[in-house]
Amino acid sequence: MEQKNERGSAEVPYRFDDVTPIAVAIQGCDDLAPGTRSGRAVTVAGRVMLLRRQGKLVFANLRDSSGSVQLFVSAASAKNFDEFTELSLGDWIGATGELISTKRGELSVDIEEWSLLAPTRRGFGDKWHGVTDSETRYRQRYVDLWANPTSRQTFQRRSAVLASIRRHLHDQGFMEVETPLLQTIPTGAMARPFITHHNALDMDLYLRIAPELFLKRLVVGGFERVFEIGRVFRNEGISPRHNPEFTMLELYEAYADYGDIMRLTENLVAEVAQEVTGSMVVEYQGVELNFKPPWRRATLEELVSERVGEEISLEMDEGRLEVLLQRFGLNSAPGWGMGKKIAELYEETTESTLIQPTFVCDFPVEISPLARDHRSKPGRVERFEAFVAGRELANAFSELNDPLEQRRRFQSQGRARADGDEEAMVLDEDYLRALDYGLPPTGGLGIGIDRLVMVLTNSSHIREVVLFPTLRQEIFDSVE
RNA sequence: GCGCUUCUAGCUCAACGGCAGAGCAACGGACUCUUAAUCCGCAGGUUCUGGGUUCGAAUCCCAGGGGGCGCACCA
Numbered sequence: 001m002e003q004k005n006e007r008g009s010a011e012v013p014y015r016f017d018d019v020t021p022i023a024v025a026i027q028g029c030d031d032l033a034p035g036t037r038s039g040r041a042v043t044v045a046g047r048v049m050l051l052r053r054q055g056k057l058v059f060a061n062l063r064d065s066s067g068s069v070q071l072f073v074s075a076a077s078a079k080n081f082d083e084f085t086e087l088s089l090g091d092w093i094g095a096t097g098e099l100i101s102t103k104r105g106e107l108s109v110d111i112e113e114w115s116l117l118a119p120t121r122r123g124f125g126d127k128w129h130g131v132t133d134s135e136t137r138y139r140q141r142y143v144d145l146w147a148n149p150t151s152r153q154t155f156q157r158r159s160a161v162l163a164s165i166r167r168h169l170h171d172q173g174f175m176e177v178e179t180p181l182l183q184t185i186p187t188g189a190m191a192r193p194f195i196t197h198h199n200a201l202d203m204d205l206y207l208r209i210a211p212e213l214f215l216k217r218l219v220v221g222g223f224e225r226v227f228e229i230g231r232v233f234r235n236e237g238i239s240p241r242h243n244p245e246f247t248m249l250e251l252y253e254a255y256a257d258y259g260d261i262m263r264l265t266e267n268l269v270a271e272v273a274q275e276v277t278g279s280m281v282v283e284y285q286g287v288e289l290n291f292k293p294p295w296r297r298a299t300l301e302e303l304v305s306e307r308v309g310e311e312i313s314l315e316m317d318e319g320r321l322e323v324l325l326q327r328f329g330l331n332s333a334p335g336w337g338m339g340k341k342i343a344e345l346y347e348e349t350t351e352s353t354l355i356q357p358t359f360v361c362d363f364p365v366e367i368s369p370l371a372r373d374h375r376s377k378p379g380r381v382e383r384f385e386a387f388v389a390g391r392e393l394a395n396a397f398s399e400l401n402d403p404l405e406q407r408r409r410f411q412s413q414g415r416a417r418a419d420g421d422e423e424a425m426v427l428d429e430d431y432l433r434a435l436d437y438g439l440p441p442t443g444g445l446g447i448g449i450d451r452l453v454m455v456l457t458n459s460s461h462i463r464e465v466v467l468f469p470t471l472r473q474e475i476f477d478s479v480e
Numbered sequence: 481g482c483g484c485u486u487c488u489a490g491c492u493c494a495a496c497g498g499c500a501g502a503g504c505a506a507c508g509g510a511c512u513c514u515u516a517a518u519c520c521g522c523a524g525g526u527u528c529u530g531g532g533u534u535c536g537a538a539u540c541c542c543a544g545g546g547g548g549c550g551c552a553c554c555a
Contacts, residue, residue, distance in 0.1 A: 035513090054518090055511035074512065089505070103513045123505050126491040128516040133491085135547045147491085191554065237481085237553050246555070392555055423554080448555050461548090472546065 012117055016094040019045045023066035026099065026107055034105035037098055042109060044069065045094035045117060047146060048087050050127060058085055059108075062095070065152075071095060072108035079113050089127065090120035090146070138469050151464075154457045158465055160276045161453055162229065165249060168268055174225040174251060179214035181207060181231065187431075188212030188370070190423040191234040194244075207233035212370065212444070213431045215252050216399060219442050220434045227251035229449065240461045241391060244470045247449040256443035257398040258382045262359050265386055265394055265445060266293040269357070269452065276456055284389050284455050287355060295357040295386070303360060304346040307353065312345065314338050314364060314379045321345070335419040339364025339379065354387035369409040369425050371397035386447075388455055396445040403435035 025042040032038055046064030056075035061068050075081045078097075087093065095114035102108055125131035130147040137144040137151065144151045166176065184203070186193035188210035196205050211228050218226045232248045253260065270280045270291040280292040305312045308324060321341055325332055328348050332341050343364060354360070362380040365373060371381035382398035400406050410427035417424040453465040463469040 050516075052514045052518090053511080054514060057512035057514080059514045061515085070515080072513080076512080102515095104515075106513085106515070108513095123490050126493095126504055126516085128504070129492045131491065133487095133547085135487090136491090138547090189555085232555090234554070236555095239551095239554085240549080242554060248555080395555080446555085451555070474546080 012119075013115060016045055016115060016117055018043045018096075019094060021066035022046065022062065022064050022069045025109075026067070026069050029099050029101075029107055032099070032101040032107060034101050035103050037100045037110070040099045041096065041112075042099055043094065043096040044109060046092065047120075048089060048091050048093060049124075049146075051087065051089060053085055056081075060084075060087070062093070062109075063146075065156075070102075070106050070108040071097075071111055072100060072102060073111045073114075078111045083116075084111075084114065087116070088120055088123075090122070090124045092117040092120075134463075135471075138463055138471060139474055141467055154453075154459060154465060155467060157276050157457050158453045161272055161456060162449070164272045164275045165229070165268065165449075168271060169227050169251065172225070172264075174227045174253075175223055177215070177218060177223070177226050177228055178230065179208075179211045179218075179228060181233075183208045185426055185428050187426040187428050188214075189232075189234075190425060192236060192422055194233050194235045209234050210248065210446070211250050212446070213428055215250055216439060216442065216444070217431065217434045219252050219254050220437050220439050224254035224440075225252070238470065240463075241451065241454075243450065243462050243466050246462070246466070249447040249449055250445065252399070252442050252444045254440045254442050257441065258361075258384055258396055258443055261396045261443035261445050262295075262297070262384060263293070264443075265396065265447070266291070266295045266357070266359075269386075269393070269447075272452075273456060282456060282458075284458055285460060287389070289356060289388060289455065291357055295359055297359045297361060297384075299362045299380075300346055300360050300364075301342065301362070303350050303354070303358075304342065307349040308345065312342060314342065333419075335416060335421075337364075337366045339366030343367050351387060351392070352390040355389055357393075358387045359384045360387055365409075366412075368397065369413050370400055370406075372400045372402075373405070391451055392448070393451055393455070394445060394447045396443065399439065399442040399444050401435060401439035401442065403432050406435055407432055 020042055022044050025044050029038055029040070044062060044064065046062045048060050049063045049068065050061040052059040058073040060071040060073065062071050073081065073084050078084060093114055094117050095109060095111045097109040097111040100108055100110045124143060125147045131137060131143055137148070145155070169176070182196070182198070182205045184205060186206035186209050189212065191209040193206040193209050196207065197203070198205050210232055211230060215226055215228060227249065229247065229249050231245050233245050235244065236242065238244065253264070270293050273282055273291045274280050281288055281290050301313050312321070318338060321338065322332065325341060325345060328345065330344050330348055332344070361384045362374055362377060363371070363383040365379055365381045368381040368383050371383040374380040374382050384396055385392050386394035400409065410425065413425040414427060450462050450465050453459070454462060457465060459465050
């Protein structure tokens, strides 16, 4: 099966000098006339992806992370020519030669010297079809990345998105911080946690479901603009839009309210889109999404009223609301107040229809335990969610900074928990103590980075944008 | 967790109740300007696993496993 490849890596070099990325090496040589030589010598390295043997002349395509280039290997001028003809697709080599244009006008490196850097013992799939089997692509991402250019581009763009976000936030005076992943109280969001155990302390710990409360402690501590980009873990279902671990951006800005955060959000996302895709208008699954600010702003109650076709509000008749819930197949649970019921109706009828970027504003206080009461609308908080392509992209609020009110909110969550809501938020005494020391007016924001990357890479499944997505354990037939 | 669906050579796929095949890769050989696919040759299989039905199962049925989609849950 793998007959040829009794070759190991024992005899290949430990390093290879003077490598230039292929994209850099070939820069400026696009217009070399067919059949001419550039006089420029380059050293490149990468994987042999295609081979066309013509006897005393071999053409190969060499690829590295920056691009690919044709290698022109002639028996008359290349060292170790016979060995070159024995290379396999997928072998790593390094090579030095002059940039030339072939008779057909293909820019090539006319190899003088080359070295095998690592042989491959397994093939990289069909050279035309690549590897399409999704299981192989997710489990063996190293194969996917080499075999499928679009996969490679997706992850390169993901990196560009992260770099762009960091650059913009640093430019605006935000400081990047790291807070605990291992937490004694899993709080700051509505979700079930993963539990683990620390042996020396003989203590259960939780993988964080959000960094939120730690970041606000830092604002109490005087860091007025902080952000964290990091993994959070939620012990919930897996779907095309959910991976148990995912990457969240959270930021907090002192002296700002949710209106400031709205402007920050639309500007940040629009500029990132512009930088990584070249445009603020992005095609996603056949639909054009326009991220150019300003985005539409509407209240949750306005949007759900629009969809349902009649006025929906916290002040409406509760019996009428129950009728509407029934009509949409929703059964309210004991303990649900008007706010929760309206939120459920909104989620069922409205969320998936919000295609263009939209700020959904002013959520019911009942479902927003960390957001500050709206300055003029009783029963609502100053909170928004940004929706794009029918999905939540961001969640933000004017942060609740009153320790007494925060305690009441936690206690209300505690009652929901007692009623069986496993995702109701857990009270954090130290956080309340921190608020006692004074949290200035603060705007906070959370953005699901994976979903942002999905939109900016036209990916329909979160696994397309997570390098090593969570899968069931693979069972190997033999253990050697 | 539930429903639907899928799994055949290293990869991409045929065969759909009657001898398990092709292209590419690999392996051997020919070829000095090719562009996934030149030519000749040679190999390659627990058809995901285990049961069952049948004269006969990759194919039909049952159970299990992996993947995908949908629902539920969430971001």
